[in-house]
Amino acid sequence: MNNKSLILVVEDDAAVRNLMAVTLETRGYRYHLAQNGTEALIEATTHHPDVMLLDLGLPDMDGVEIIRKVRSWTGMPIIVISARTEDTDKVEALDAGADDYLTKPFSVDEMLARLRVALRRINSDQQSAVRENVVYDNGSLHIDYAAGCAYIGENEIHLTPIEYKLLCLLAKNTGKVLTHNYILKEVWGSYSASEVGSLRVFMAMLRKKLQSGEGAQPYIQTHIGIGYRMLRQEKSPEETI
């Protein structure tokens, strides 16, 4: 793990900013601080951070707007932090291109865990670029895109066409929280409220099939009211790249 990663912290509250700065420092990360949206955009363009931690309630700019602007030139992971437990804010931010979210109050451990997930995504992106999206490996989960098959360890898992499509979508966005809306649009091509229920059923079936194999690692994480995420599992010992 490259702990020399550069983190951009955008937070207007001094106490929380300080807490985050201290945490990052003790864990050996490099960081830059920004107090508002304008500063955030300047920092992001000048220092090219690896990950951005973005508070949604900034005094000068709407958080979602910042995400859109940043996304116009870079795919760096953005983790949004929202104070209220309103799901709609998070969904909006995720749909705008954020990767993950944290709800205040969050524990320091939680923040660091999300950060690790985001950094791992950068690493795997760089690796998978080499393999040209032919295969996908995550822990003991293996997808052969060319053959259209998925395996847990050595065993093929039998998936329906929709389940397979869902799995591929999640795999291609490993580490990223995908909203219901996004998944429906990508897999079904449309969004209608009645299909959200079906999505839940397909996801539940898929999760069951993935976890039935030996090892039983939880691949798909449910974010109730928001969406789903494929988690990057620790690599199996035999895999070495």
Added chain:
Amino acid sequence: MPVQSIDRERILVCVSASPTSSDVIRRAAKLSESLGAELIALYVENSEIQNDAQEKAVHEHLNMAQRLGAVITTIYGNDPATAIAQYARVSGITKIVLGKSPSRKHAFAARETLMSRLNELAPDVEIMIVPNRLKEDTGHFSIKRILQREPFTAGDLLKTSLILALCTGVGFLFSVIGLAITNVVLIYILGVMAVALFTAGYLCSLLSSLLSVLIFNFFFTEPYYSLQSSPDYFATFAVMFAVALLSSSLTSRIKAQSIQTANKAYQTEVLLSTSQLLQKAEDKKAILKVVLQQLCRLLEHSVLYYDLEDGILAEKPVLNEIEGDHGFDQIDLPAEKAAAEWVGRNGKHAGHSTRKWPQSKCLYMAIRGENQVWAVVGIRADNAPSIDEYRKNLMISILDECALAIEKDHMTREKQRIEESARQEALRANLLRAISHDLRTPLTSISGNAAILLEDHGDLSEGRKEALYASIYDDAIWLNGLVENLLTITRTENGTIKLNLQSEMVSDAIEEALRHLDRNASRRRITSELQDDLLMARMDSALIVQVLINLVNNAVKYTPENGRIIIGAKPEDSMVILWVEDDGQGIPEGDEYKVFEMFYTGVKRSPDSRRGIGLGLALCRSIVQAHGGEINVKNIRPHGARFWFTLPIAEVTEYEQ
């Protein structure tokens, strides 16, 4: 009728068709002005038939009274004295002004009788007589006047002659058989009574009485076929005439009374059904709808109303039309709205047949409460049947009753609103008190512990420090839970929660809840019992997760360390039932219903033990009820409590491409 203050004088002036009536009204108005009294113009309508000229005169007088500031009232009664006295008693009249010679005088009721009877019937009321300055022609009994007053139709005359002819025929039959002549007299008296019964007015009765005596004289007394007769019969004729006249007048009166009784019964029926319907009406709109229907039924005219809110007339009227030509189709209602607006402002009548906007096709009347107009009713009045005073009077009664009903409804609502806001206020005060206490305790502990740690210069042992850190952390987490519940309460406005309902996996909700438990929860054995992984329910996930968190945290709170907590769900008919079970002490006997009340906090272990403010379970109940489910608790064996709640199940039709 609005209730009046007692100190103010109320003067009643009796209106009639007599030409002197206008003078009486003017004087009464002057009197009321000088006394600062309220003036009421009363017209007593009775079964006596009126001609058009009289009706017009009454109308003019009433209009004049209204111009002079009088409140117009029409009542119905055959005996003016009783009717006036009754009205005076009921509406707190202090003075009655009468003309010296009431014109609408009954043949058997002299004016002294009216005055003295009024004196007798309403002894508390001062009666004032206005001297008569006009030469009275009404006092004289004349055929011309009778002819003027009595409708005299050819049909009635035909009936009279037929009946008398029949009597004569029967009389001849009797005399042929050889029955005594007295029987024939009785036959004629019977005939006169029949005439009185079948014809209108007194004229035919009078005529038949006279004729029967003459015919009897002509045909049945010696010498026959001549009007001459022996003096023996004069007494017979006189008695016969008197009996015939009396019985005919009695019959007429019975007839008039039966009509009046029928009218009264109809009036009672209409008013009773109106008040019954009004009682059932739930709000102002429903009340007005009832009134429209009743008026339409009564008058057989199309009716409408304009609602009046804060003195502003509604944009469009609500109509209740009679099909065909009697509807509002041809009437330019917007053009007539000015009349309705005037009525709304002044609370008086306007429109058709009044002085204000007489060209209107509708008559506009106010539904007037104690100090405000609630609505304006319009009646299409330009077409037949015309609205007689009797119906108009009934209509006013209905409108008054409607005003009372609206006023009552308004007051009830106002009272409810005040009670509700008082309740909310009390709740808010309670909540604030409870919150400030419950916030202060952990805050004291957090700031105190932090202060100790800040001022520590290496004196504290590691273990000690660890405990202080943990305490700060726990208190902060506890505070967050409280804030979370408070935020949800702010989402509940007026007791209704806005839900974002989705079909969610029950297992997802349980999983999410287990991720957000108190730190203390890790010292309990929490297991989940889910029979169907694919069980789905309609829920607002954030709120249901909060319900589960509250229930599990509650279970943690009331179980000893290492206690067992089971969280489970299963389908049951069209619902999903979820439960949280613990093996603690259970709920005290009889408290099962109270636990969901706000500020219930269970058994206090020690005076200053901090156990929350009893918001959590009350909130759970609100949330579950908003979902259309129910929540309850029961004790389980050997010990412990099981909280359960239901949610509507979500059926998903699984489909593949």
